[in-house]
Amino acid sequence: MKPPPFEYVRPGSLPEALDALARHGATGRILAGGQSLVPMMNLRLVKPAVLIDINRVPGLAEIRVDGGELVIGALARHAALLGSALVRKHCPLMADAYRWVGHGPIRNRGTLGGNISHADPASEMPAVLAACDATIGVRSAKQSRTIPAAGFFTGALATALAEGEMVTEIRVPLAQPGQGAAWEEAANRKGDFAMAGVGVLVTVAGGKCTHAAIGVAGMAKPGTRLSATEKRLVGTALDAAAIAAAARAAREEVRPSTSYHADATYKRELVETLAARALAAARDRAR
Amino acid sequence: MTATFPKHIPPEGYIPPSRQQEPPREGYKYIGQNMKRVEDPRLLTGNGQYVGDIVLPKMAHAAVLRSDRAHARIKRIDTAKAKALAGVYLVLTGAEAKTMTGPTAQFASPPVVQYCLAVERVRHVGEAVAAVVAESRYVAEDACELIEVEYEDLPVVVDPEAAMTSTGDAVLHPERGPNNIAQQRTFRFGPVDEDFAKADVVVKRTLRWGRSGAQPLETVGCVAAYEPGSGKFTMYTNSSFLNYVGWLVGASLGVPASKLNLIPCMTGGSFGSKLFTHKAMTLAGTLARAAGRPVKYLEDRIDSITSCDNHGSDRLYRCELACKRDGTMLSLRFQVIDDYGAYFQFGVGTHGNSLCQIVGPYRINSVQMELVAVLTNKCQQGAYRGFGSEVTNWMLERMADAAADELALDPVELRRKNLIQPDQFPYVIPSGNIYDSGNYPAVLEEALRIADLPQWKKLRAEARAQGRCVGIGVATCQERSVFSATEFWSLNGTENPGFTLTSSPESTQLRIDPTGTIHVTLGSPCWGNSPETMATQIVAEQFQVDPSQVNVVYADTQSGFNSTGPGGSRFTVMIAGAIVGAAKRVKDKLLRVAGHMMETDVADLELRDGKIGVKGVPGKEKPLGEVALFAHYFRLNLPEGDDFRERARRELRVRPPAHDDAGGRPQPSRDLLPDHGQHVPRGAGRGRPEDRQDVHPRLRCGPRRGHGREPDDARRAHPRRDGAGHRHRALREVPLRRERPARDRDVRRLPDPDARRDAAGDPRRARRDALAVHRVRHQGRRRRRPDGRARSAHASGRGRALVLRRALRRAAAHAAQGARARARGRAAIGVR
Numbered sequence A: 001m002k003p004p005p006f007e008y009v010r011p012g013s014l015p016e017a018l019d020a021l022a023r024h025g026a027t028g029r030i031l032a033g034g035q036s037l038v039p040m041m042n043l044r045l046v047k048p049a050v051l052i053d054i055n056r057v058p059g060l061a062e063i064r065v066d067g068g069e070l071v072i073g074a075l076a077r078h079a080a081l082l083g084s085a086l087v088r089k090h091c092p093l094m095a096d097a098y099r100w101v102g103h104g105p106i107r108n109r110g111t112l113g114g115n116i117s118h119a120d121p122a123s124e125m126p127a128v129l130a131a132c133d134a135t136i137g138v139r140s141a142k143q144s145r146t147i148p149a150a151g152f153f154t155g156a157l158a159t160a161l162a163e164g165e166m167v168t169e170i171r172v173p174l175a176q177p178g179q180g181a182a183w184e185e186a187a188n189r190k191g192d193f194a195m196a197g198v199g200v201l202v203t204v205a206g207g208k209c210t211h212a213a214i215g216v217a218g219m220a221k222p223g224t225r226l227s228a229t230e231k232r233l234v235g236t237a238l239d240a241a242a243i244a245a246a247a248r249a250a251r252e253e254v255r256p257s258t259s260y261h262a263d264a265t266y267k268r269e270l271v272e273t274l275a276a277r278a279l280a281a282a283r284d285r286a287r
Numbered sequence B: 001m002t003a004t005f006p007k008h009i010p011p012e013g014y015i016p017p018s019r020q021q022e023p024p025r026e027g028y029k030y031i032g033q034n035m036k037r038v039e040d041p042r043l044l045t046g047n048g049q050y051v052g053d054i055v056l057p058k059m060a061h062a063a064v065l066r067s068d069r070a071h072a073r074i075k076r077i078d079t080a081k082a083k084a085l086a087g088v089y090l091v092l093t094g095a096e097a098k099t100m101t102g103p104t105a106q107f108a109s110p111p112v113v114q115y116c117l118a119v120e121r122v123r124h125v126g127e128a129v130a131a132v133v134a135e136s137r138y139v140a141e142d143a144c145e146l147i148e149v150e151y152e153d154l155p156v157v158v159d160p161e162a163a164m165t166s167t168g169d170a171v172l173h174p175e176r177g178p179n180n181i182a183q184q185r186t187f188r189f190g191p192v193d194e195d196f197a198k199a200d201v202v203v204k205r206t207l208r209w210g211r212s213g214a215q216p217l218e219t220v221g222c223v224a225a226y227e228p229g230s231g232k233f234t235m236y237t238n239s240s241f242l243n244y245v246g247w248l249v250g251a252s253l254g255v256p257a258s259k260l261n262l263i264p265c266m267t268g269g270s271f272g273s274k275l276f277t278h279k280a281m282t283l284a285g286t287l288a289r290a291a292g293r294p295v296k297y298l299e300d301r302i303d304s305i306t307s308c309d310n311h312g313s314d315r316l317y318r319c320e321l322a323c324k325r326d327g328t329m330l331s332l333r334f335q336v337i338d339d340y341g342a343y344f345q346f347g348v349g350t351h352g353n354s355l356c357q358i359v360g361p362y363r364i365n366s367v368q369m370e371l372v373a374v375l376t377n378k379c380q381q382g383a384y385r386g387f388g389s390e391v392t393n394w395m396l397e398r399m400a401d402a403a404a405d406e407l408a409l410d411p412v413e414l415r416r417k418n419l420i421q422p423d424q425f426p427y428v429i430p431s432g433n434i435y436d437s438g439n440y441p442a443v444l445e446e447a448l449r450i451a452d453l454p455q456w457k458k459l460r461a462e463a464r465a466q467g468r469c470v471g472i473g474v475a476t477c478q479e480r481s482v483f484s485a486t487e488f489w490s491l492n493g494t495e496n497p498g499f500t501l502t503s504s505p506e507s508t509q510l511r512i513d514p515t516g517t518i519h520v521t522l523g524s525p526c527w528g529n530s531p532e533t534m535a536t537q538i539v540a541e542q543f544q545v546d547p548s549q550v551n552v553v554y555a556d557t558q559s560g561f562n563s564t565g566p567g568g569s570r571f572t573v574m575i576a577g578a579i580v581g582a583a584k585r586v587k588d589k590l591l592r593v594a595g596h597m598m599e600t601d602v603a604d605l606e607l608r609d610g611k612i613g614v615k616g617v618p619g620k621e622k623p624l625g626e627v628a629l630f631a632h633y634f635r636l637n638l639p640e641g642d643d644f645r646e647r648a649r650r651e652l653r654v655r656p657p658a659h660d661d662a663g664g665r666p667q668p669s670r671d672l673l674p675d676h677g678q679h680v681p682r683g684a685g686r687g688r689p690e691d692r693q694d695v696h697p698r699l700r701c702g703p704r705r706g707h708g709r710e711p712d713d714a715r716r717a718h719p720r721r722d723g724a725g726h727r728h729r730a731l732r733e734v735p736l737r738r739e740r741p742a743r744d745r746d747v748r749r750l751p752d753p754d755a756r757r758d759a760a761g762d763p764r765r766a767r768r769d770a771l772a773v774h775r776v777r778h779q780g781r782r783r784r785r786p787d788g789r790a791r792s793a794h795a796s797g798r799g800r801a802l803v804l805r806r807a808l809r810r811a812a813a814h815a816a817q818g819a820r821a822r823a824r825g826r827a828a829i830g831v832r
């Protein structure tokens, strides 16, 4: 379980990193926390010729509020985000979901930028960012652009990143009064990738649901929203009947993949159970 | 073929008289006290010295190319590109290795031939196909990728029942015969047919126990060096059995034991996975000799998962339990098909082990077992915790529950009814083993009391009312004490028993150096339990010295005596007696020397606080070091004569029980307790379980292991021809700390079950029934998991019953494993 030979460069600034990325093209890979990349290299599933280590790039790990958005640098570690008061206040869904991500040592190294660039469909954060209508800030040596989270994830382990591009920051709209959030998940072991995970964001005004967002993990595509189910919820009182109906709808709307640990039928069942719980919890928190 | 054995009645005095060296007593200063483990400082500071830490001059590193096919003929191997890679010293294929090294060691008779690298054919995903020696492990793995292998796929056999009828190319070892049955034989103990004729009800069940295995933190490895001048091998190994069967590695390499020295390293986790480790030693030795430089071969996780030697039993049972309507068990009849995988290294040893406690704690009068050992395209079975007997416990408990179901009896009541009663000991079970003593009803009552069953029944009713699946499982398990190899290999062969009675000794060497430090040499490696702490406590107690004055070392095979090593929970039990024996000899001599120095009668001397002093005269004493120094450097001042000559070494053998006068029948082992127990002062080594720092971790481990095997592994172990099995195994979920199933548990040591005294008025046996109660939480292992909603089954009533049954099965598995947490655990209740 040793990786094949590779070259290693360690840029000291963002322009240097982008330069290196431009120079090495498809043969280069960014090394962030290494918690997905290095195991894949050790299993010889990927064989990059050059590793571009961005861990010494200054300013990439910030967590701050900018206007109406929470801004998270690509290199912010899972552990930092899990423990961040800003995240808890402004993006409680992320805080809730992070409790399910990996184990201590993995969270100490793994980064949010690496996590979403890796785009594992079982990963929590793509679903969280999709539900929150986050945007992903992306740069290359030539240009920078912003991609809505929903469009960033194009398939399992596939993103909208073009050759030479990297994620630099993630922007999440700040949580608003009247909003409630909850993440529910089933994994075989604590810290494993989700068999199924459901993230819910609801806004309640005057006893009625005015906005609902549901992101699911563990399905065929990372960062999937359940828009049909969301629509059903708007206008309801989020009472038990509405939640049960929505949970059943969610069960039908998801496009589950069959994984080693859970088949599609089981995942649908999990989604129904988890969605009902997450909706009830989010509703209670919205009050 | 059927062999029938008459029920054996032990002659009077069958159980030999006590060989107890010290009567049990209370008030020990060191034994049984909670002391900090001697082993810990070097482990906690990262200085354990594992195989991976060994570095020899000019040492190279090996990596192995493994098969991605489950069953295929090797048509061609091209190693040219690998050999051409810079930094590569040697590339070896199976065909080449076979010209240098013979088959790997085998305990099956007749054997299934296996080589350290596959020859002509691969039989499971992960089997070693070629090996590379290079300047680093990195380069070695790069070279492995450059080896081209052309395979011709053969039919893959994964289903044990289907394996019984395989023909043609689906036969794994055609040279052994035209099928995949490695061994098939029926054993009958007692009047089975008569007992079945008396039955009111015959309870029938088909039971499946899937494969599982150990996952040691440290994988198996070896650093081997070969000196062409002397023709000698030196190997650093993490084998637990080095002083027992290490010489067999020499046999594979074609050298006598005198040209093979195995040096033990710290062993990082075993539970069977480190017993022998012969494949790594044989391979590393072969490579070192061929490459002309020392070679380190250390399995990585993929090597370990796909080609380990610690897969446990993989059994399909068809059982019939003959009962009276009132629940009395009469006879047990079963067929067991055991899937041994591609090779057969330990033969059917796991069933010999099963047979020595085949009726568990129950009075079942007769037993018939049809054993079918089959070979399939899976990694072979090896040794894994319980070595097959835990499966028998589980089978018995499933059958007990099935009987309770069918007879509409309370499962506890049914068990209570069938327990062997205290006044029935010594009790000979149908397969010939003798249970020497016990008080099972008392254990069960105590377990029930601690578990507070009524409370749990209430909780169960509440939970079920909420639609949650909650079950309560009860298991009463009997776990025999230390083994002798007899019980494993007695079923070998087809005509005659493979072995007659054997001994499996444990040895120690004890000496005092001129500074008064007491050195104890063990024939085992340090495998993670507390052998040093245990030995230190006993020696400190014997000599009344501070534990810091005791030094425990581990013998290599050139200096060590024959020792079996850790396995089957036997080491402490065995070695404690040997240490006491050796200590007594050395102590005697020490007192004689001191008596001479102090011109005092030996009878007036005593050991106290690191000194030898005159009884009743405080201050009249000499430090132990002074006496030792005198004995070493002023020997000429001592009188001539044997009194002052000897060194003490001591080997403790399990004395084979008296010979079976039924004659010629296999000896599925006698209970060995009567012998070993008497060497151990009460509390020696194991101590009071409540006190000991090293007991609770092991207890927690027991149910966790039951938990770990619970996903139906049968589904998962299937290797696929496309190699998918290879990757899938890497996805197997090893339960981690957070998945611990047991929320709380209780261990009790119960009063001595045998109140009889021997001639000297001492208790006959220093042994205890112990029990472990595990409350196993299940859905709770993940607090926020969909409660009670198990896979696809929660909707319907049928589904719920299914889940419940599974829950009970799991609880029994936990309990069966939990009972192993202590060698003498007797009853366990799993509550889920």
Ligand SMILES: Cc1cc2nc3c(=O)[nH]c(=O)nc-3n(C[C@H](O)[C@H](O)[C@H](O)COP(=O)(O)OP(=O)(O)OC[C@H]3O[C@@H](n4cnc5c(N)ncnc54)[C@H](O)[C@@H]3O)c2cc1C
Binding pocket: A029, A030, A031, A032, A033, A034, A035, A036, A037, A038, A039, A074, A075, A100, A101, A102, A103, A106, A109, A110, A111, A112, A113, A114, A115, A116, A117, A118, A120, A122, A123, A124, A125, A161, A165, A166, A167, A168, A191, A192, A193, A194
């Ligand atoms: C045992 C284990 C359990 C885990 N459990 C979970 C879990 O439950 N949930 C979960 O979500 N994750 C889990 N993970 C994965 C973990 O979260 C990883 O840290 C994460 O997926 C990748 O982040 P990283 O910073 O380590 O990225 P790396 O491994 O360094 O990189 C991953 C990929 O992203 C690319 N990349 C990295 N940074 C950037 C960037 N800024 N721009 C563009 N591309 C980039 C790399 O080139 C690489 O292709 C687990 C990992 C392990 C080993």
